Amino acid sequence: MIGFLQKTKIFTIPFFVLVGGLSLLLIFFNKAEVALWVNAHNSPALDIFFRYFTNLGDGVAAAVISLVFLFFNIRRGIILLLSFLLSGLIIQLLKIFIFPDVIRPVALLGETHVLHLVDGVKVLYRQSFPSGHTGTAFSIFFCLAAFTDKNRIQFFALIMAILIGYSRMYLSQHFLPDVLVGAVVGTFTALCLLVLFEQKNLLGSLNHSIFPTNRNHAK
Numbered sequence: 102m103i104g105f106l107q108k109t110k111i112f113t114i115p116f117f118v119l120v121g122g123l124s125l126l127l128i129f130f131n132k133a134e135v136a137l138w139v140n141a142h143n144s145p146a147l148d149i150f151f152r153y154f155t156n157l158g159d160g161v162a163a164a165v166i167s168l169v170f171l172f173f174n175i176r177r178g179i180i181l182l183l184s185f186l187l188s189g190l191i192i193q194l195l196k197i198f199i200f201p202d203v204i205r206p207v208a209l210l211g212e213t214h215v216l217h218l219v220d221g222v223k224v225l226y227r228q229s230f231p232s233g234h235t236g237t238a239f240s241i242f243f244c245l246a247a248f249t250d251k252n253r254i255q256f257f258a259l260i261m262a263i264l265i266g267y268s269r270m271y272l273s274q275h276f277l278p279d280v281l282v283g284a285v286v287g288t289f290t291a292l293c294l295l296v297l298f299e300q301k302n303l304l305g306s307l308n309h310s311i312f313p314t315n316r317n318h319a320k
Contacts, residue, residue, distance in 0.1 A: 102296050105247060111255035112246040116288060119263070120281055132276040136206045139270045140217050147271065148219045155268035157261070158234030160189060163241050175307040180298055181244050188240040188290035189233060192283060196228040203230040206273040222272050232275040232283035238265035239287030247295050262287075 106113050126135070156162055163185040171178030208226040210216060218224065242258040249255065266284055269275040275283075297303065 102292065105292060105295055105299070108250070109243065109246045109255060111252045112243060112259045113288075115256075115259060116284075120285060123277060123281055127277060132278055133206075133210060135277045136210065136270060136273070137214060139267075140206075140273060143217045143271070151268040151271045152219050152222055155234060155265060155272060155274075158238040158265040158269070160185065160233075160237060163237045166241060172311050175309065175311055176298075176304045177244075177248055177308075179304060179307070180294060181241060184240040184244050184291040184294050185237045185287075187294065188236045188287045191286055191290065192231050192233045192236045195231055195286075196233070200230040201228060203228065203279075205229040206270075206276060216273055219272055222274075225274055229275055230279045230282065231286060232266065232269050232279040234269055235262075235266040235275070235280045235283030236287035236290075238262045239284045240291040241287075243288045243291040244295065247291070 130138075164182070167178050167182035167185065169178075170181055204227055205225050206229075207216060207218070207224050239262045242262040246255040246258040262284070266280045269280055269283075270277060
């Protein structure tokens with residue numbers, strides 16, 4: 102596990118710093134205050150951007166990314182698919198069985214505050230904790246960071262995941278704790294799967310494109 106953390110340090114170091122810093126923030130400001138601050142900082146351009154960008158954290162988008170990856174590397178495509186499915190399962194179990202009554206920003210704040218809501222985004226009211234979109238985003242983008250040694254790609258993957266997490270707050274779908282826990286679940290699920298596949302050399306024979314480009318693979 103240490104090896105993967107070192108390999109993905111451009112992703113993991115800022116990730117741990119961000120999660121730790123935002124967790125400390127919640128000591129001084131409650132989740133409602135943070136949500137109201139985020140909600141107040143809006144613009145028409147951001148409305149359009151986050152309305153569509155947040156869909157990258159959807160299960161459908163994650164499945165498409167995983168399937169596309171299968172064409173380039175079957176093993177990595179399977180890891181991506183299992184990563185977001187497992188993190189999604191964990192988060193849904195938490196939502197349904199452990200925290201079913203945790204309400205979302207609109208349900209908690211809508212009666213006492215005039216919230217800025219984005220047109221075309223379905224407003225949800227229950228099962229806020231943790232954020233499924235954020236979990237999916239961090240599981241997928243951490244895997245992508247682990248698949249490369251290029252620092253700029255790792256950093257880009259982190260920024261993408263962070264923006265998806267922020268989009269959930271911007272759209273008043275989740276509170277900061279929902280997003281933080283979703284990010285942690287997604288990242289550590291992906292990390293554990295990557296370590297397991299590496300240590301056991303699972304599906305090592307599938308570490309190639311779905312369409313082999315040489316005779317050795319074709320045989």
